[in-house]
Amino acid sequence: MVTLLTILIAITSVLLIFIILIQNPKGGGVDSTFGGQGANQMFGAAKSTDFIEKLTWGLTIVLFILCIITAIIVNSSSGGGLIPLETGQ
Numbered sequence: 001m002v003t004l005l006t007i008l009i010a011i012t013s014v015l016l017i018f019i020i021l022i023q024n025p026k027g028g029g030v031d032s033t034f035g036g037q038g039a040n041q042m043f044g045a046a047k048s049t050d051f052i053e054k055l056t057w058g059l060t061i062v063l064f065i066l067c068i069i070t071a072i073i074v075n076s077s078s079g080g081g082l083i084p085l086e087t088g089q
Contacts, residue, residue, distance in 0.1 A: 001073060002070060002073055002074060002077075005066055005069060005070040005073070006070065008066055009063065009066050009067060009070065012059055012062050012063045012066060013063060015059055016056070016059040016060065016063060019052060019055055019056050019059060020056060022052070023052055023053075023056070
């Protein structure tokens with residue numbers, strides 16, 4: 001189960017990196033290097049920017065939830081407690 005969640009986290013992270021890189025840093029829509037002109041003509045500049053922004057937020061939320069679920073599963077399978085510190089007696 002943890003392996004599956006780790007793979008999903010990796011895929012989500014790569015998709016999030018790609019989506020962030022295709023955004024125009026000036027907020028003007030998708031970059032023309034990755035077909036931004038076609039996207040702007042097909043959807044309109046505002047709609048393509050809204051779609052990319054919503055996709056970025058959606059992937060961020062999915063990544064956050066997957067990380068929390070993985071942490072809970074790993075913590076519960078390892079005994080659910082912290083490793084005690086040595087007291088040096």
